[in-house]
Amino acid sequence: GQQVMQIPQYQHVQEGEDFTTYCNSSTTLSNIQWYKQRPGGHPVFLIQLVKSGEVKKQKRLTFQFGEAKKNSSLHITATQTTDVGTYFCAGPKGGGNKLTFGTGTQLKVEL
């Protein structure tokens, strides 16, 4: 079945450093979504990418969708303590918006 892996599993950075998480799917995706889950919280939608090679920016966050639509990345510039949490990519499973979530990357930011 469809598998979505993310690396790294954990990332510990100093505030101000950059952070990148990579997402790889075993199958081609029609679109990819990114979610952030704060400790003790629930996933919160960040963005959706649909087109091959698409790049979207949200302030310090840059999202990319690979040309083959099987991989994606999230890059955070100059991390802040508010960026702490686990970042998940997710792709549709079997059509529609039934999602297969990636394994997640937990980000910790130290002052």
Next chain:
Amino acid sequence: ETGVTQSPTHLIKTRGQQVTLRCSSQSGHNTVSWYQQALGQGPQFIFQYYREEENGRGNFPPRFSGLQFPNYSSELNVNALELDDSALYLCASSLAPARVSYNEQFFGPGTRLTVL
């Protein structure tokens, strides 16, 4: 806040018991999906309901069942609870089980189920 509510917030059950979890979707959303999130893992899709009918199911046994009501709220029922059912159960509402379109899912706060 997303406007999606879940109850109860926490629940403790023993092995073999049955549990019902509830979810009220965001106003105007007709699709509810349920996910199981074990500690340290990503959410796993259980099933989705669209206009009161099941619209897709993940790799979960039949003892996981659900309902959606005319007001689009939903229930998740789990029979014969096992220790491995201990997890955070999340429901997510969206406007429609769309194809390739803007289909953001709005997650509720979850129900933390502990099975002893």
